[in-house]
Amino acid sequence: MRVATWNVNSLKVRLPQVVTWLASQQPDVLCLQETKLEDAKFPVEEIRAAGYHVVYSGQKTYNGVAILSREPATGVQAGVPGFDDPQKRVLAADVSGMRVVCLYVPNGQSIDSDKYRYKLDWLARTNAWLAGELAANARLVVVGDFNIAPDDRDVHDPKAWEGQVLCSAPERQAFQTMLAAGLQDSFRLFEQPPQSYTWWDYRMHAFRRKMGMRIDHILVSGQLAANCRSCAIDIEPRKNERPSDHAPVIAEIAT
DNA sequence: ATGGCTATGTAGCATAGA
Numbered sequence: 001m002r003v004a005t006w007n008v009n010s011l012k013v014r015l016p017q018v019v020t021w022l023a024s025q026q027p028d029v030l031c032l033q034e035t036k037l038e039d040a041k042f043p044v045e046e047i048r049a050a051g052y053h054v055v056y057s058g059q060k061t062y063n064g065v066a067i068l069s070r071e072p073a074t075g076v077q078a079g080v081p082g083f084d085d086p087q088k089r090v091l092a093a094d095v096s097g098m099r100v101v102c103l104y105v106p107n108g109q110s111i112d113s114d115k116y117r118y119k120l121d122w123l124a125r126t127n128a129w130l131a132g133e134l135a136a137n138a139r140l141v142v143v144g145d146f147n148i149a150p151d152d153r154d155v156h157d158p159k160a161w162e163g164q165v166l167c168s169a170p171e172r173q174a175f176q177t178m179l180a181a182g183l184q185d186s187f188r189l190f191e192q193p194p195q196s197y198t199w200w201d202y203r204m205h206a207f208r209r210k211m212g213m214r215i216d217h218i219l220v221s222g223q224l225a226a227n228c229r230s231c232a233i234d235i236e237p238r239k240n241e242r243p244s245d246h247a248p249v250i251a252e253i254a255t
Numbered sequence: 256a257t258g259g260c261t262a263t264g265t266a267g268c269a270t271a272g273a
Contacts, residue, residue, distance in 0.1 A: 009261075010263080201260075202260035
């Protein structure tokens with residue numbers, strides 16, 4: 001079972017790259033973030049033609065999440081129950097004997113902003129819900145763009161980023177709360193190359209200068225962690241013409 | 256150096272991303 005996540009920064013622009021990537025990597029599940037499409041405009045036919053079922057929750061211009069899967073999804077849940085958030089950032093579904101949660105965590109802009117406060121509140125509400133999902137689903141995978149670099153290894157210049165958004169202590173604490181609830185960062189179950197990142201700024205030639213951050217993650221419950229065989233970042237799509245600023249992450253879980 | 260780049264909505268720039 002191959003489970004992947006990719007912030008595509010507009011599925012309209014990136015659809016051809018997504019279809020190409022599906023063909024080359026053959027994931028069983030691919031979670032997308034920042035589709036930036038209202039549901040009526042989701043490219044269902046193109047995804048179906050690529051061999052995947054899909055469920056989605058989107059809006060115009062901002063946010064938007066989707067779960068593509070070889071097997072059809074059931075038990076679809078959009079948003080965190082009881083949290084009336086107009087921003088489309090959460091989608092969960094049962095796929096191939098797993099509970100899959102696709103997250104697009106708010107960016108937070110800067111630590112003195114309203115958006116940062118929204119981010120921390122959003123994380124607290126989402127974590128409370130995830131604890132219940134974990135209790136109800138021994139086979140749980142939580143993936144997406146977390147907009148959190150868990151520790152300094154995940155940041156190209158930890159000094160410059162110290163205390164800044166994506167790296168601040170409250171954000172990292174929220175990430176640790178997810179782990180403490182019973183999830184594991186699949187990427188860190190394995191030896192990894194130095195300077196492993198999933199996002200690079202479009203500006204300043206950040207990608208070729210390896211100025212990135214690891215903010216996209218695949219978290220797995222204990223039962224799935226025991227069967228996880230690999231987790232890797234695929235930087236190839238970041239080299240495309242008109243790339244997303246994020247690279248996909250893919251994990252292999254034995255079934 | 257507080258910029259740099261990309262996408263969207265909409266028609267010359269504002270907003271957002273991270």
